[in-house]
Amino acid sequence: MLRGPNGSGKTTLLRTIAGLVPLTHGRRVPPTSVLYIGHRPMLLRGLSARANLAFFSAFRGRPADPTDALRRWGLSALASVPVERLSAGQRKRAALARVETETEAVVLLDEPFADLDTDGVVLLRAAIMSALAREQAVLLATHFHEELDRDARQLLVLDAGAVRSL
Amino acid sequence: MSAVQRAMLVAARELFAERAHPDGLAAALTFTGLLVLLESLAFGPGRAREPDVAGAAFWIAVTFAAILVATRSFDRELEDDAIDAVLALPGGRDALYAGKVLALAIVLAIVAATTGVLSVFVNSLEVALGAQLVLVVILGVLALAPVVVLVSLLALRVRARVALVPILAFPMLVPQLLAGTNGAAAALAGDATAAFGWSALLAVFALLYAVLGLTLTPGAFD
Numbered sequence: 001m002l003r004g005p006n007g008s009g010k011t012t013l014l015r016t017i018a019g020l021v022p023l024t025h026g027r028r029v030p031p032t033s034v035l036y037i038g039h040r041p042m043l044l045r046g047l048s049a050r051a052n053l054a055f056f057s058a059f060r061g062r063p064a065d066p067t068d069a070l071r072r073w074g075l076s077a078l079a080s081v082p083v084e085r086l087s088a089g090q091r092k093r094a095a096l097a098r099v100e101t102e103t104e105a106v107v108l109l110d111e112p113f114a115d116l117d118t119d120g121v122v123l124l125r126a127a128i129m130s131a132l133a134r135e136q137a138v139l140l141a142t143h144f145h146e147e148l149d150r151d152a153r154q155l156l157v158l159d160a161g162a163v164r165s166l
Numbered sequence: 167m168s169a170v171q172r173a174m175l176v177a178a179r180e181l182f183a184e185r186a187h188p189d190g191l192a193a194a195l196t197f198t199g200l201l202v203l204l205e206s207l208a209f210g211p212g213r214a215r216e217p218d219v220a221g222a223a224f225w226i227a228v229t230f231a232a233i234l235v236a237t238r239s240f241d242r243e244l245e246d247d248a249i250d251a252v253l254a255l256p257g258g259r260d261a262l263y264a265g266k267v268l269a270l271a272i273v274l275a276i277v278a279a280t281t282g283v284l285s286v287f288v289n290s291l292e293v294a295l296g297a298q299l300v301l302v303v304i305l306g307v308l309a310l311a312p313v314v315v316l317v318s319l320l321a322l323r324v325r326a327r328v329a330l331v332p333i334l335a336f337p338m339l340v341p342q343l344l345a346g347t348n349g350a351a352a353a354l355a356g357d358a359t360a361a362f363g364w365s366a367l368l369a370v371f372a373l374l375y376a377v378l379g380l381t382l383t384p385g386a387f388d
Contacts (some may be wrong), residue, residue, distance in 0.1 A: 018254045020250055020253055033256065035254075036254040038247055041246050044248040046184070046186035047182055051179075055249065058167075060255065060256070151182055
């Protein structure tokens with residue numbers, strides 16, 4: 001679990017691990033595979049949630065039908081609807097369904113609870129627990145749901161770009 | 167999965183999105199169609215039929231269309247940070263570049279074919295060497311797309327991207343524009359040797375800029 005005040009560098013850290021931010025010094029040793037889901041859904045408009053998710057898993061060389069994952073996230077009826085016609089919460093759910101369709105060694109989640117309703121939060125907690133049970137490492141940055149800190153294997157607090165506590 | 171397969175996936179993703187919201191294609195077709203009509207009016211029926219004039223007008227229209235389509239394509243990628251999802255995938259940077267080039271070339275081929283047919287009818291053009299003309303158009307489109315996508319990527323996070331992309335791209339596109347214009351003029355006039363010569367030059371440009379783009383792309387995203 002990654003915590004810290006606004007501007008402390010949580011997003012930058014996650015994006016750096018994902019390879020989206022260049023290093024000013026040091027060396028990145030990337031894990032074999034990383035799944036990064038930002039605070040925005042990162043889904044291409046014009047495509048459905050199903051098409052977006054199928055693209056990602058096919059790109060990783062493990063084509064998978066996302067129908068079951070989308071059903072678990074309550075999007076069965078909306079799986080074929082272009083993502084721009086979904087609500088913010090529904091787009092977030094579709095994005096987070098990637099946790100189930102792309103079972104990468106490292107999962108990076110940036111503010112995953114934003115836009116989610118209560119049911120969505122329950123689904124996300126279950127998805128994270130399932131990922132941990134599959135021996136995936138999950139790094140989650142959020143301001144919300146401090147009760148989740150109890151479930152975290154490690155708690156990392158950032159402040160002004162530096163680690164304040166571990 | 168091979169790099170080629172990944173690029174094909176990105177191209178397919180792009181084309182499906184364009185099919186759902188053909189903003190770029192519609193804008194490009196409208197623009198090139200109007201340009202052909204205006205050119206016909208401005209030059210008059212006699213001048214507009216001259217191979218040099220018709221070739222130049224055609225490639226200027228297609229070049230602007232390439233900028234329009236690419237700009238819309240990257241606008242779509244920036245909405246909801248969709249582009250970051252691809253960049254974070256292993257091999258995503260190269261695949262994004264190659265896939266965008268491929269998709270842009272396909273959309274441009276549609277625009278070029280439509281514009282070409284319209285130009286032939288509106289200006290009553292006589293095409294002496296049809297096959298060579300098609301070859302020039304295909305190679306010209308393949309020579310335009312790598313440059314336009316590369317410049318669009320370089321200017322991706324710049325606020326004035328819409329103005330910057332044409333300013334950066336056009337100096338790099340002058341050789342392709344000249345080769346395309348001369349090749350089309352030669353094909354229209356019936357000079358097969360010249361048409362093949364310009365086609366070969368366009369093929370070299372296409373290869374050169376594709377390699378340059380694939381070399382520069384990883385750094386361009388940083």
